Structure formats: structure tokens, C-alpha cells
Amino acid sequence: MASKVLKTFTLKYLQVLDENGKCDARLMPKLSPRQLVELYGLMVLARRFDEKALSLQRQGRIGTYASVLGQEAAQVGAAFALRGSDWVFPTYRESALLIARNQPMARLLQYFGGDERGSIPPKGVNNFPIAIPVGTQGLHAVGAAIAATIQKKKTVAVGCLGDGASSEGDMNEAFNFAGVFKAPVIFLCQNNQWAISVPIKQQTAAETIAQKAIAFGFEGIRVDGNDVLAVYSATAAAVKKAYTGKGPTLIECYTYRLNNHTTSDDASKYRSEAEVAAWKKKDPVARMRKFLEGKKIWNMKKEEELLAKADRQVSAAAAEYEATPKADAGDIFRYQYEEMPGFLRQQMDDYKKLTEGN
Amino acid sequence: MNLVQAVNSGLKCAMADDEKVVVLGEDVGLDGGVFRACEGLLKQFGPKRVMDTPLAESGIIGVSAGMAVAGLKPVPEIQFSGFLYMALGQLINHVSRIRNRSRGAFTCPVIIRTPYGGGIRALEHHSESMEAIYVHTPGLKVVIPSSPYDAKGLLISAINGNDPVVFMEPSRLYRAIREEVPDGSYTIPLGKAKVVKEGNAVTVISWGSMLQQAKLALKHTDVDVELIDLRTLKPLDVEAIISSVKKTGRCIIVQEAPRTGGLASEIIALINEQALLSLKAPVSRVAGFDTAFPLYKLEDYYLPGTERIINAIEATVNY
Ligand SMILES: Cc1ncc(C[n+]2csc(CCOP(=O)(O)OP(=O)(O)O)c2C)c(N)n1
Ligand SMILES: [Mg+2]
Numbered sequence: 032m033a034s035k036v037l038k039t040f041t042l043k044y045l046q047v048l049d050e051n052g053k054c055d056a057r058l059m060p061k062l063s064p065r066q067l068v069e070l071y072g073l074m075v076l077a078r079r080f081d082e083k084a085l086s087l088q089r090q091g092r093i094g095t096y097a098s099v100l101g102q103e104a105a106q107v108g109a110a111f112a113l114r115g116s117d118w119v120f121p122t123y124r125e126s127a128l129l130i131a132r133n134q135p136m137a138r139l140l141q142y143f144g145g146d147e148r149g150s151i152p153p154k155g156v157n158n159f160p161i162a163i164p165v166g167t168q169g170l171h172a173v174g175a176a177i178a179a180t181i182q183k184k185k186t187v188a189v190g191c192l193g194d195g196a197s198s199e200g201d202m203n204e205a206f207n208f209a210g211v212f213k214a215p216v217i218f219l220c221q222n223n224q225w226a227i228s229v230p231i232k233q234q235t236a237a238e239t240i241a242q243k244a245i246a247f248g249f250e251g252i253r254v255d256g257n258d259v260l261a262v263y264s265a266t267a268a269a270v271k272k273a274y275t276g277k278g279p280t281l282i283e284c285y286t287y288r289l290n291n292h293t294t295s296d297d298a299s300k301y302r303s304e305a306e307v308a309a310w311k312k313k314d315p316v317a318r319m320r321k322f323l324e325g326k327k328i329w330n331m332k333k334e335e336e337l338l339a340k341a342d343r344q345v346s347a348a349a350a351e352y353e354a355t356p357k358a359d360a361g362d363i364f365r366y367q368y369e370e371m372p373g374f375l376r377q378q379m380d381d382y383k384k385l386t387e388g389n
Numbered sequence: 390m391n392l393v394q395a396v397n398s399g400l401k402c403a404m405a406d407d408e409k410v411v412v413l414g415e416d417v418g419l420d421g422g423v424f425r426a427c428e429g430l431l432k433q434f435g436p437k438r439v440m441d442t443p444l445a446e447s448g449i450i451g452v453s454a455g456m457a458v459a460g461l462k463p464v465p466e467i468q469f470s471g472f473l474y475m476a477l478g479q480l481i482n483h484v485s486r487i488r489n490r491s492r493g494a495f496t497c498p499v500i501i502r503t504p505y506g507g508g509i510r511a512l513e514h515h516s517e518s519m520e521a522i523y524v525h526t527p528g529l530k531v532v533i534p535s536s537p538y539d540a541k542g543l544l545i546s547a548i549n550g551n552d553p554v555v556f557m558e559p560s561r562l563y564r565a566i567r568e569e570v571p572d573g574s575y576t577i578p579l580g581k582a583k584v585v586k587e588g589n590a591v592t593v594i595s596w597g598s599m600l601q602q603a604k605l606a607l608k609h610t611d612v613d614v615e616l617i618d619l620r621t622l623k624p625l626d627v628e629a630i631i632s633s634v635k636k637t638g639r640c641i642i643v644q645e646a647p648r649t650g651g652l653a654s655e656i657i658a659l660i661n662e663q664a665l666l667s668l669k670a671p672v673s674r675v676a677g678f679d680t681a682f683p684l685y686k687l688e689d690y691y692l693p694g695t696e697r698i699i700n701a702i703e704a705t706v707n708y
Contacts, residue, residue, distance in 0.1 A: 143687030198443035228420035
């Protein structure tokens with residue numbers, strides 16, 4: 032007989048840049064000045080895109096949109112550690128990640144503008160279509176990761192999730208499969224503190240989401256999600272682990288959703304201005320800019336050039352989106368099966384006859 | 390009141406009348422539900438009876454089953470019907486079967502409210518009309534109101550009963566129509582259709598948001614249509630359907646759901662069994678296509694509109 036402590040656990044936290052853009056040199060990932068500037072540029076571009084998307088939504092030119100404001104570092108930092116051949120399985124709040132993964136911004140607008148063609152990835156880039164059902168695509172990531180091991184490919188799969196998604200049964204099944212099969216998968220969790228109106232404290236009794244990985248037998252880590260260097264560093268380490276057969280990692284990016292849940296939501300109903308204001312001070316983009324300025328590789332002139340360039344790119348994307356003609360009715364029938372069965376063709380033809388007849 | 394206010398009022402009445410009634414779901418507390426159907430419930434009834442749950446539909450329905458078996462009347466809200474699929478195991482394997490499995494020793498009165506249907510420019514999975522899945526499931530009742538007044542009375546009836554009900558609310562109609570709705574409690578029995586307009590030339594049967602489309606279509610045709618709102622999809626009001634079809638000899642069913650295996654197919658089978666010899670024309674369907682519900686830019690292609698309904702009415706009377 033015995034009564035003893037069988038297990039205790041420890042959990043790592045990583046922050047490279049503090050809120051004022053001061054960095055801990057010992058933790059600094061190996062990135063060239065050019066790469067550092069590139070990371071910053073992607074965050075700025077994502078933010079400009081986000082602003083544009085919100086404004087297009089207000090004008091009724093796209094539909095419901097989920098802003099990434101405040102979460103740019105978590106997404107850009109992770110994407111920067113991946114290759115095009117790696118998989119990502121995004122949620123609806125992944126504009127920054129997808130932009131950093133070369134998904135054309137015009138297609139992102141097209142998707143939120145209610146057109147499936149926006150989900151088509153660029154050639155050679157494994158960007159899976161956005162999954163709207165929360166917490167469901169983690170399993171797909173695990174499947175793609177297991178496939179990579181069977182096919183002997185050096186590929187990692189990233190499954191995105193929010194704090195809310197960590198409650199779904201599917202998500203927990205994904206964690207378990209990942210652990211059991213030692214799959215080369217990364218669960219990229221953006222804990223932005225809210226799932227629509229439900230705060231993280233009501234979502235889980237666990238203190239962190241990262242620690243859930245431990246129960247499933249693999250490593251979890253919490254990083255400052257507003258620190259692009261910490262997110263990059265943790266992801267790069269997890270990628271290396273995955274490539275070398277050492278299994279899954281859950282990265283919890285501790286961050287904050289600065290905007291409403293989506294354009295259909297009004298967050299003032301359920302959270303305080305003061306809370307939002309406190310998080311605005313931890314802005315991931317400003318933090319990185321201060322860091323670059325401190326390193327003397329950034330200045331006003333470069334900033335202005337960058338903003339102007341980002342605006343040009345975003346405007347060009349919006350123009351391309353607006354110039355894209357609406358698909359014909361056949362588009363909703365054409366992709367249901369490899370070959371269109373007779374009954375479906377009949378439905379399509381009848382519809383065309385009716386609508387073209389007048 | 391509009392439809393969502395009527396649902397809200399129905400919930401308030403039911404909760405005030407019966408302490409056993411509890412509401413649970415995602416964002417139903419402070420936020421009042423994403424469509425505001427649960428507005429004010431938390432304030433009035435407190436967090437023990439109005440529970441913001443973790444984000445987990447299977448959890449919500451499974452926990453509701455346990456609550457119901459133990460004597461509560463849970464009224465879970467599933468934020469969009471496209472997410473009820475996450476809970477199909479709990480719903481079909483347990484909620485619908487507990488009474489039968491225990492030979493009546495246990496009951497499982499879970500009343501699942503969920504918005505359904507297209508026409509709201511929403512993201513994927515927010516526009517589904519998959520009522521046939523629930524109609525097909527033994528042990529479930531299925532209700533779809535098309536007006537504020539009916540919504541409230543049917544909801545209170547559903548909550549008063551002792552069987553599980555899938556109560557689907559047409560989100561497109563939440564704020565589209567207003568009518569006089571009493572503040573107090575009243576009931577409309579489940580299983581009773583409503584003749585919205587009497588007529589002799591052709592019976593048009595519909596429910597939910599398509600009922601309103603059919604009503605609109607009537608404004609554009611002189612045909613003497615009898616319009617029936619099913620209101621309850623299971624159990625179906627077979628008598629109302631058959632007696633109307635025997636009178637008119639013609640019938641069209643309008644459903645938003647995909648065509649194959651939808652409720653219209655079942656209604657046609659019933660007519661075939663019980664009123665075939667009264668028919669003057671084949672019974673026809675105006676339905677959604679056998680396609681995934683498209684993202685919003687293409688939803689007009691998918692959604693049956695007045696044009697397709699009028700076309701069917703004319704084809705049927707001119708047969
Ligand atoms: C299965 C499922 N249930 C409910 C919803 C509705 N819904 C959309 S987003 C959301 C909250 C998600 O929170 P979280 O996972 O933290 O991600 P965030 O939106 O904060 O990025 C909910 C409940 C959904 N899309 N899918
Ligand atoms: Mg969240």
C-alpha cells in the first residue's frame with residue numbers, strides 16, 4: 032500500500048520580446064535582420080488587410096468577417112516557421128496566418144464575400160479551406176500528419192484552434208490521436224481569452240490550455256502570443272521535433288481578441304472597456320516596431336514606405352475581388368461529385384431553363 | 390413582437406411557470422444568445438437556470454439528457470442548426486431513445502432550440518435546413534414555426550410535453566415579420582397544421598421560412614390556392630393534408646431543404662397512400678437542390694423563391 036505523489040507537472044512559458052520591445056538576447060531566435068523586418072512587414076500587411084475587410088463589410092461588400100486585430104503575432108510567427116508543403120488547417124480567424132502563407136488576399140475577400148472559390152490555395156501551398164465548425168479540423172491535421180509519416184514525407188501539419196475550441200469533443204480526440212500516433216502535428220491554439228461572450232474562466236477549469244497536452248502524453252507550452260519572436264521560436268522548435276519523429280506539440284499563444292467576435296457581434300455587451308484598453312498596450316505590432324527601431328534597422332521613412340506598400344497591395348486585392356464576376360449557378364452543382372449524376376444534372380438544367388427563360 | 394422576441398417571451402413564460410425549466414447553451418447568458426432569443430433570461434432567472442456552457446454541442450445535448458432524466462426540463466440552444474450535427478450521437482443514440490429503451494421508466498424531455506435556414510448572408514453551416522434528419526429519427530418530435538404567434542405557443546407546448554423536441558427557428562424570419570403576440574402564456578398544440586388561406590384549386594404545403602415565400606408567391610397569381618402551414622413536422626397532421634388534397638385534387642410541397650429524401654417525399658408518399666384517386670395532377674415539389682448550401686453570394690441560386698413556386702403552381706393547375 033502506498034499514498035504518494037505519482038506525478039507533478041511543469042509547464043514552460045516563453046517570451047522573447049517584452050511589451051516595450053526589449054528582447055532577451057539569450058532567447059533570441061536565429062533570424063537575420065531581413066527576416067525580422069519581413070516578420071514585421073507581414074504583421075503590418077495583415078493589419079491593413081483586416082482594416083480593409085472590416086470596412087468592406089460595413090459597406091456590404093463582403094459578409095460576416097472575423098477580425099484578427101491583436102493576434103497578428105501569433106499567426107505570422109507560426110506561419111514563418113513553416114514551408115508551403117507543410118499543412119495548415121485554419122479557422123475563420125486566420126487572415127494573418129493565411130496571408131503569411133501566401134493565400135492571395137483577393138481570395139480571402141472572396142471567401143468572406145460568400146464565394147467558395149476563395150478557398151483555393153496557391154499551387155504547392157497546403158492551405159486547407161477554413162473550417163467554420165469550431166474544433167473540428169484538429170483531427171484533419173492529425174490525419175494529414177499521420178499520412179506524412181506513412182508516406183515518409185518531411186511534413187508537419189498545423190491544426191489551429193481557439194480557447195473555445197479546446198472544449199469540443201473533436202478537439203480532445205485530436206489531441207489523443209496525436210499522442211497515440213506520435214503524429215508530426217502542431218496544435219496552434221490562440222487563447223484570445225474569449226469565445227464570443229464566454230470568457231476563458233468559464234470555458235475550462237484548467238489554468239492553461241497548454242497543460243492539456245500533458246494529459247494526452249505530449250508537450251505543451253504557453254508563449255506570449257503578442258510576441259512574434261516567441262511564437263516563431265516555439266513553432267520552429269515544434270517543427271523540428273515533428274520533422275525528426277518526436278511527435279506533437281501544443282502551443283498556446285496567450286493573446287487577446289481586440290475586436291468584436293465578428294462583425295455580427297457587439298462585445299460591449301459582455302466585456303469591459305478597461306480590459307480591452309489594457310490589452311491594447313500589449314500590441315504585437317507596435318512591440319515589434321519598437322524592437323526593430325531599437326536595433327537601428329527601422330526608422331520613420333521605412334515605416335512610411337512599408338505602410339504605403341501594404342496599402343497598395345491591399346487596395347489591389349480589393350479591386351481584384353470586386354472585379355471578379357459572380358459564379359454562374361452551375362458552380363453550386365459542379366463540384367458535388369467527380370461526375371455529375373443524372374438527377375443532379377436534371378436539377379441544374381431545370382433551374383437554368385427556368386431562369387434563362389425570362 | 391417579431392419571431393425572436395416571441396421565442397424569448399415563450400421562454401420567459403415557461404421558466405416562470407415551471408421551476409424545472411432550465412436554459413443552457415453557448416452565449417445564452419450575458420449575451421442573450423447570438424440572435425438575442427435568450428435576452429434577459431440570466432437577469433431574471435439567475436445562473437443556476439441559465440447556463441453559459443463550454444463550447445461543446447455534444448456536451449450540451451448529453452448533459453441535457455442527464456438533466457432531463459433526473460427531472461429537469463432543459464431547453465438547450467444550439468447556436469446554429471449546422472452545429473447540431475456535433476451532437477447527433479447524443480441526440481439519436483440517447484435523447485430520442487431513452488423512453489423506449491427503459492420501457493417508459495425514464496423520459497427525456499429535452500427541447501432543443503436552434504435557428505435554421507438560409508437567406509441571412511451567413512458563413513458556411515449557418516444556413517442548413519436538415520429537418521429531415523430529425524424527422525427520420527424515431528422518438529423525436531420536430532417543430533418549425535413560421536410566425537411569431539405560432540412560435541411562442543408551439544414552444545410553450547413543446548416545453549410542457551414530456552418528449553424530446555427539435556424546435557427549429559427560421560433565422561431569416563427572426564426579425565422579418567411582426568404581429569400581435571400576448572405577453573402571457575398560451576399554447577398551440579403540436580401535431581396540428583394551420584390552413585393559412587383556404588382555396589379550391591391547389592394545395593400548397595410548406596413550413597418555416599418557405600411558408601412565407603409561398604405566401605408572397607400567392608400575391609402574384611390568381612390561382613385559388615389553399616395554403617397549409619405544417620408547423621409540426623413530426624408528428625405530421627396527416628388529416629389536414631389528406632382532406633385538403635381530396636378537396637383540391639392538386640398539391641405542391643415547398644421545402645428549403647435538399648430535394649432527395651426531404652419531408653416533401655414523405656408527404657407525397659402519404660398522399661399516394663391515402664388520396665391518390667382524388668388527384669388531377671402529379672404532386673410536385675419545389676425544393677432546394679441536392680447540393681451543399683452555398684456561401685452567401687450564390688444562395689439566391691439555391692433558395693426556392695417566388696418564381697419557382699409560381700411556376701410550379703401554374704404547371705400543376707394547367708396539367
Ligand atoms: C461547432 C461550432 N459550434 C458553434 C459555433 C459558433 N461559434 C463560432 S465562433 C465561436 C467561438 C469560438 O471561440 P474560440 O474557439 O475561442 O475562437 P475565437 O473565435 O475566439 O477565435 C462559436 C461559439 C461554431 N462555429 N462551430
Ligand atoms: Mg477565443
